[in-house]
Amino acid sequence: MLARLFFNPAWNEALFLVTCAERFREDGAPAALPHIQERALLAARRVEPGAPLQLRIRFVLGQGPARIEEEIYRAALFE
Amino acid sequence: MSLETALRATEILLALALLQQSLEHIFWARAERRTFFIRAALAIVLLTGWQSIWVLAALTAQSVVLLHRFGGAYNGGSDRLALLILFCLTAASFLPPGCGREVAFGYLALQVLLSYVVSGQVKIANAAWRRGQALADVFAFSAYPVSQQVRGLHRFSGLMRAASWAVMTLELLLPLALISRETLLLALGCALAFHLANAILFGLNRFLWIWPAGYPALLWLQGLVDPLVGWHAPTMFWGG
Numbered sequence: 510m511l512a513r514l515f516f517n518p519a520w521n522e523a524l525f526l527v528t529c530a531e532r533f534r535e536d537g538a539p540a541a542l543p544h545i546q547e548r549a550l551l552a553a554r555r556v557e558p559g560a561p562l563q564l565r566i567r568f569v570l571g572q573g574p575a576r577i578e579e580e581i582y583r584a585a586l587f588e
Numbered sequence: 589m590s591l592e593t594a595l596r597a598t599e600i601l602l603a604l605a606l607l608q609q610s611l612e613h614i615f616w617a618r619a620e621r622r623t624f625f626i627r628a629a630l631a632i633v634l635l636t637g638w639q640s641i642w643v644l645a646a647l648t649a650q651s652v653v654l655l656h657r658f659g660g661a662y663n664g665g666s667d668r669l670a671l672l673i674l675f676c677l678t679a680a681s682f683l684p685p686g687c688g689r690e691v692a693f694g695y696l697a698l699q700v701l702l703s704y705v706v707s708g709q710v711k712i713a714n715a716a717w718r719r720g721q722a723l724a725d726v727f728a729f730s731a732y733p734v735s736q737q738v739r740g741l742h743r744f745s746g747l748m749r750a751a752s753w754a755v756m757t758l759e760l761l762l763p764l765a766l767i768s769r770e771t772l773l774l775a776l777g778c779a780l781a782f783h784l785a786n787a788i789l790f791g792l793n794r795f796l797w798i799w800p801a802g803y804p805a806l807l808w809l810q811g812l813v814d815p816l817v818g819w820h821a822p823t824m825f826w827g828g
Contacts, residue, residue: 510734513793514784515608518616520732520791525662532659540659547619572729 522548530566534581546584561586591690594808595680596637598696599644601801602673603634606647608797609663609670620657626650644678665703666794672699673801697809700802701763704779708759717756720749732791755782772810776803 513520526548529541546564553562566582589597610628613620627650634643651671654662661667676696683689716722727742742748758778765775780800787796 510788513791514787514796515793516612516615517791517793518612521612521663521794522616523731524664524791525658528661528664529659544659548617551618 530568530581533566534568542582589804589807589811591693591808594804595677595693597804598673598677598801599634599637599640601804602670602677602798603631605670605794605797605801607631607635609667609794623650623654623657641678641681644674644681648674648678663794666792666798669700669703669802670798672696673798676805693805694809694812696802697805700799700806703799703802704759704762708756708762711752712756712760717752720745720747720752723752723755724748726790730790732789734789734791738789758782766806766810766813769807769810769814772806776800776806 526545529544532541533539533545545566549564550562553560563586564582564584565580568579568581570577570579607628610624610631613624614628617624627647630643630647630650634640634647651674655671661671673696676692676699680689680692683692711717711722714722716725724742724745727739727748730736758775762775762779765771780796783792783796783799786792
């Protein structure tokens with residue numbers, strides 16, 4: 510926990526991806542999409558190199574019966 | 589605190605914050621490694637105080653490039669405040685000693701104060717914050733690993749309401765702390781504890797590093813307003 514006060518790059522990267530997704534949703538800002546693709550690709554390659562990848566952007570609000578989901582983007586399958 | 593001391597203290601704290609940010613990028617995002625290696629090197633030179641006027645200018649120019657690279661701020665408010673501090677310090681360094689330099693640094697102090705006051709104003713205007721529900725939602729839905737361990741706290745509505753009001757009170761009343769050096773130090777200590785809690789519970793570590801870099805500007809401003817509105821606690825209490 511103490512180390513994360515100094516070094517927390519994975520979480521800050523996740524926050525940046527959320528920011529990009531919000532920019533894409535609010536402005537339809539196409540410039541935000543390459544950032545998401547680039548970083549999602551890097552993250553996926555860390556977990557499973559060479560696996561096919563499909564990018565979706567989905568917003569989720571609330572829990573249980575009140576849960577609302579909205580998919581705002583779905584890319585073609587990327588090899 | 590004299591203007592020159594406050595400017596140098598701000599440079600050192602800003603350099604540490606920029607170094608911390610750069611190291612995260614260097615060891616995580618391969619794409620920007622070279623850019624942030626240069627930024628880290630500039631931050632280290634800024635720490636030493638060598639040619640700080642040109643180092644600040646280089647960091648400012650690089651910040652504009654980074655804004656373009658990320659399509660805006662990378663890390664929201666923490667990056668915006670880093671930019672503001674950098675721009676004000678650079679302006680103050682290029683301006684001759686005197687009124688212009690004080691205005692540039694005073695603008696930074698004002699913006700740091702406003703960062704708290706506006707944040708408090710937005711919260712208190714929101715009924716969910718006044719009830720403590722907004723903070724409970726932050727605990728309930730945050731995906732940060734530490735948040736998951738303390739998720740159960742959102743059920744304690746009294747605690748959530750008390751914590752919400754503590755944060756709003758601190759943010760809204762911070763300008764009143766300028767009445768004396770002692771009250772300002774106390775308020776800044778509370779603000780630092782608030783940023784520390786956010787860093788531990790919600791992973792907002794960059795805020796913890798960059799906001800204190802704005803504090804020397806407030807300490808300098810307090811020195812200016814002190815003769816006008818100064819109030820001092822009994823010396824017996826402070827042992828001074």
